[in-house]
Amino acid sequence: MAQLLTVSRAARLVGVSRGTLQKKIRKNELETFEGMIQVSDLLRVYPKAQLEDDSSLERVRLIKAQASPSSREQPQLPTPEVLATRLTSLSRELVETRQDLQHYANLVQQLAERLHTLQQQHPSVAVQSLLDWLTTELAQRSQVSPRKTELLVKDTFLRLLSASVKVIPSGKEFFVEGQHSLLEAALNAGLSMNYGCTSGNCGACKARVLSGETLKIREHSYALSASEQNLGYVLMCSYTAVTDTVLEAAEAQSAEDIPAQRINAQLKQRTEIGEDLLIVQVQTPKHQSLRFMAGQSVRLTLHPDSAEAFSAQYPIASCPCDGQHLQFHIRRRANKAFTRTLFAETQVGDPVRLEGPIGICGLCKEESAPLVFVAQGDGFAALKSLIEQAVSADRAESLRLYWIASEPAGHYMNNLCRAWTDALDNFSYLPLLSHAHEPDAAWVAQAIAADHADLSRRQFHVAGGAAFVAHLRELLIQQQLPAAQYFVLENAHEPA
DSSP states (O other): OOOEEEHHHHHHHHTOOHHHHHHHHHTTSSOEETTEEEHHHHHHHOTTOOTTOOHHHHHHHHHHHHHOGGGGGSOSSOOHHHHHHHHHHHHHHHHHHHHHHHHHHHHHHHHHHHHHHHHHHSOOHHHHHHHHHHHHHHHHTTOOOHHHHHHHHHHHHHHHHEEEEEEETTOOEEEEETTOOHHHHHHHTTOOBOOSSSSSSSOTTEEEEEESOEEEOSOOSSOOOHHHHHHTEEETTTEEESSOEEEEOOBOOSGGGSOOEEEEEEEEEEEEETTTEEEEEEEOOTTOOOOOOTTOEEEEEESTTSTTOEEEEEEOOSOTTOSSEEEEEEEOOTTOHHHHHHHHTOOTTOEEEEEEEESOOOOOSOTTSOEEEEEEGGGHHHHHHHHHHHHHHTOOSOEEEEEEESSGGGOTTHHHHHHHHHHOTTEEEEEEEOOTTSOHHHHHHHHHHHHOSOOTTOEEEEESOHHHHHHHHHHHHHTTOOGGGEEEOOOOBOOO
16 A cells, blocks of 8 residues: 655655645656555655755754744654653554554465465466466565665654644644644644634634644633534643644634734833844733734824823734744934834833734745745835745745845845855845946846746746836836736835
8 A cells, every 4th residue: 555645755765845745746747646655656856865964954944043032932843752652653553554554464374375276276378477466565565665664764753753733624733742732733834823822811723633632731711612622622822732633623714814912011122223124022911912914014003192102013023933033124214203203212011002913915825836935125125024924824835035235234134044055045135236327127137037937837026116016017017917916015114
């Protein structure tokens, strides 16, 4: 019987992104059987995969940890209780498999004996041919490829460290690692699950366990009814998966599915980049997170409880996987009251009110499509959120970033972009400097054309000045980009 793996497990085992495997499937370099990949076919395509080396997986984990500050606080190993349950499950599976193998071995042996008896009583060329074939196959059954054995051993080990969860009806899959709850793991994997308080008070993250085993890891005040418990409902924020699990759970399909929120937060960190750029970290209360989609914005209000309150709208520059630690990139503008106050008067610990999310952005529905990001100047802030979301989701075929700045210092997170390039097999980055005598859009479109001969499947997410994004859209449509595959993200907005 062929041994099959999900696309997510197969990608993890050979150390590539899920999107890379999907690209090979689309090109018919890999076959799938009801969404599963055969082990032998995987090793045929990746004969040199370092099965004993998890360095590529660790690099991607590091990126996700940087995108989600709270994940760095979680231990990497599951609790002893979860490990014990997974060991018990794997041991039970091993015993059942051995029993099945013994049963089939006995059947084959009896078949061989009956064929041999039949051949003695009624000599036949057909029976002898079948008997010879069976004898040859039985002699070869122990000749399993060492590479195949290594891959299956590694898969068993990884199943001890993490459980796979499939969400119905979307069919999306994610892994639960360390001591993460189902909700934390789903958000870290780029899924837009329904949730509210994240602390077991509201019941918004309620989901039904269709198969597999879960474990309660924290108390919750929201009470599930007896009928809900009998049907297998749990709160995703309070339970973890101990074995491979199938969940029936609601996900946000668009920005309209996310409610408006108003949260009293505080300024957690401020980092000056040069003289006129501030990287701001805002932290929400412990039991309250901002739910949003990548590329959306919020309205920030400084001194919210005073008569001298100042507000401005800025894109969130961090991953939706962590709604408690929010990042913003804010440029100094001397004639704007908000930035004047932020740069000159605010300190770490000051109150900041969040209102939002604002905007309709988010990754395109065809998440496996090649994604292209184009940032002009500070437009990188909104795109950073999208890129981190795409890395977490690990479904895009490829990711390409073009970042245009007027001077080298304008690529103020150049090291981060280089780190993404080094860590991800499907990410590439091209920093660009504006041409003095040519509009940005014209030569950026030329650079894109040189990299991509066919734009028909690519999804563009663009952030920059209004004239730039409009001109670039026109030029790319001339290059046969479907207009519906060009998405514009909003920039910062302040009242005069």
